[in-house]
Amino acid sequence: MPLVPADVPALRAALLDWYDAHARPLVWRTTGGVRPDPYRVWLSEVMLQQTTTVHAAPYFEAFTARWPTVSDLAAAADAEVMAAWAGLGYYARARNLLACARAVARDHGGVFPDTEAGLLALPGVGPYTAAAVAAIAFGRPANVVDGNVERVMARLFAVGTPLPAAKPELRRLAASLVADDRPGDWAQALMDLGATVCRPGRPLCHACPLTVRCAAFASGTPERWPLKAPKTERPRRHGVAWVLRDGQGRVALVRRPEKGLLGGMLGLPTSDWGPAVAEAPPPAAADWRDAGAVEHVFTHFALTLTVRTGQGRGDFLWSAPDEARTALPTVFRKALERGLAG
């Protein structure tokens, strides 16, 4: 049952009080009501897209140490930024990150737009990130809706529509709770609650400041929300990756096309990846030896990559193994380790 307007201030106060006591000390956060640097807010929000805080934190520290301002990042070389992003996943984010930094430097004098609409126009900034930066960095009362907020709303109001169809309704419910008071803290409080208390599984309702008004808690089975539509199955693909070494032990790498899977990243030479195991022409003449296989799971398919090793030459980017390890996406780092071991 929806809250009546008179209930909203009490619910807001309960959650903001909880946040004052339990906010997570994340490295991109400020304390004492200090408004954070928009560059750091934006960078953290992009890194946090579909990514856990634990995974993003060391990357955030490395990026801000190396590129302290958006203008520093805008001036960086593409290959440096892509290599620094290696392992964090969703590499389109890194390409858009650079495009965004350069747009801010070139079109906005190195200053981030301070409105949701202005932010939304930037590359890699969608509805969530625009709202989050507007609220956290600029104190705008934006409706910040991520997966956490959706789950909290679905439970608070026991929404009967399954995701993803419920998204518009969950967004409206979240909007009904937004106010001018402490917009950035409100957004982060909702997300912290979702991440630490109103978790997907085994929610900690005993520690929740909102149980008094929570329909899912009242039902006795809060973990039943949000309802979800059945998922489609994940296909398996097969391919070959070649670990080619020259006389000095360097490894042959290629720069992948800008678009598509692992776009713009360094990679090992590979065959196409298809539904069946297939023979594929190697990228160079060598005494190829089988080195086993590695498994890797992407969002929309699982991959079995057969690894073959050999020594030879050719038109590649030749890289020392230690350098390659740090610059490669995880799937190729795994294949490289297999090739070097076997």
Add this chain to the structure above:
DNA sequence: CAAACGTGGCC
């Protein structure tokens, strides 16, 4: 608009 797009931790 449904599909593409990474990775690692958890149970």
Add this chain to the structure above:
DNA sequence: TGGCCAAGTTT
């Protein structure tokens, strides 16, 4: 161990 899930955006 395999599915689920994490501060989404783009096309």
